[in-house]
Amino acid sequence: xxxxxxxxxxxxxxxxxxxxxxxxxxxxxxxxxxxxxxxxxxxxxxxxxxxxxxxxxxxxxxxxxxxxxxxxxxxxxxxxxxxxxxx
Numbered sequence: 859x860x861x862x863x864x865x866x867x868x869x870x871x872x873x874x875x876x877x878x879x880x881x882x883x884x885x886x887x888x889x890x891x892x893x894x895x896x897x898x899x900x901x902x903x904x905x906x907x908x909x910x911x912x913x914x915x916x917x918x919x920x921x922x923x924x925x926x927x928x929x930x931x932x933x934x935x936x937x938x939x940x941x942x943x944x945x
Contacts, residue, residue: 886923894923904938 864872880938898921899907914920922931922941932939 888923888925888928890925890928892925892927895926896924896929896941897921898924898929898932900939900941904940905936906932907938908933 886895899914899917900922901907901920919941922939931937
């Protein structure tokens, strides 16, 4: 996502959060045990997708929650990521 769009979405997020009556965080843990902060989309070969469409409708089985450290390591080292429930 380009920086301008990120800034716009960030402002929208803050506005919506201010309007929310309640806020609850869904806590997710990375496979390494750290708090997951990233939802990484994985291609058919098991690599993290960093280009192309930002969201794929109906692609829930292509995402995995990861901590930022594992996400960056997966990109830099071109690691193969195994999705949960897939062999």
